[in-house]
Amino acid sequence: MFKSANEFVAKAKKEIEEISPLEAESLIEHGDFLVLDVREPAEYQLGWIANAINIPRGMLEFIVSSRPELQNVEKRIIVYCKVGGRAALAAQTLKAMGFSKVYSIAGGFDSWIASGRTAKK
Numbered sequence: 001m002f003k004s005a006n007e008f009v010a011k012a013k014k015e016i017e018e019i020s021p022l023e024a025e026s027l028i029e030h031g032d033f034l035v036l037d038v039r040e041p042a043e044y045q046l047g048w049i050a051n052a053i054n055i056p057r058g059m060l061e062f063i064v065s066s067r068p069e070l071q072n073v074e075k076r077i078i079v080y081c082k083v084g085g086r087a088a089l090a091a092q093t094l095k096a097m098g099f100s101k102v103y104s105i106a107g108g109f110d111s112w113i114a115s116g117r118t119a120k121k
Contacts, residue, residue: 012092018106047119080105
């Protein structure tokens with residue numbers, strides 16, 4: 001039976017923790033978090049959350065596996081993409097890789113901007 005991307009995202013969202021842009025901003029400001037932008041590099045260049053590392057969703061497993069500084073499974077991670085789908089899948093993958101403290105920004109970068117948060121360019 002065929003499963004659509006939306007079905008995969010819906011399943012992922014049941015298995016991860018989504019947080020609002022406001023919650024994400026507070027966590028970033030008051031904690032030691034790795035912020036991952038899983039959009040494509042061209043999207044990232046249009047604007048990003050301060051201190052975010054750009055790792056495209058399609059390369060996530062490979063880059064995390066090849067960079068020892070990204071392999072601390074105790075590290076708290078906030079993931080985002082444009083509207084939340086790729087971030088949900090990325091958060092699900094990170095959990096499967098052994099990370100336990102992973103959060104996805106609900107609504108993604110678009111929600112971050114729409115809620116009045118700032119971005120870098």
